[in-house]
Amino acid sequence: MGNSGISKVKVNGVRASGDTARGDGVANWEMTITLNPGYNKIIVEAFDDAPNKNSILKIITVKYNPPDTTGPEVKLIKPQHLSVIVGNIIEFEATASDPSGVDCVIFCIQSPSLGNNPDWSGPIEGFYYYIDETPPYSAIYDWTHLGDGTYSIGVLAKDKVGRWSNPVAAIIEKRLPKFLYL
Secondary structure, three states, X not given: OOOXXXXXXXXXXXXXEOOOEOOOOOOOOEOOOOOOOEEEEEEEEEEEOOOOOOEEEEEEEEEEOOOOOOOOXXXXXXXXXXXXXXXXXXXXXXXXXXXXXXXXXXXXXXXXXXXXXXXXXXXXXXXEEEEEOOOOEEEEEEOOOXXXXXXXXXXXXXXXXXXXXXXXXXXXXXXXXXXXXX
């Protein structure tokens, strides 16, 4: 802008700090602005100290992707809380979503032993678990080895940046089919 110096710099219509310089000096100005998620337009206008107050305007577009600070949302579809399961097979189903993507969903069942469930791992604090990495998220648990009773189950999810959901828990009851022999 010549040798007349810089009289001020505005960013989005607000004067920046450190925005003046004499002669052909450099103005090391600064401004803190709040960015919204997505594309943001930043308008920078510098004014010189010449008698006719020349200015130059630059428009900068910045895309801001805020960091993912929350875990995924997860919902247990089945079995529902307080369900009664008759038989030796329990089917799990859940949905999960997250802006950064879902890495996996983990189904858990509190069990004294694993039984005949080669796809399930554990135990962690008395719970056996199955990890599903592909939607639709589901699992089947053969609980033939477990007797009638009440059991705790749960589901949780992890997103692509390593954050965990809050666990969703339910209580279910297992009943073996009753046969009437005549």
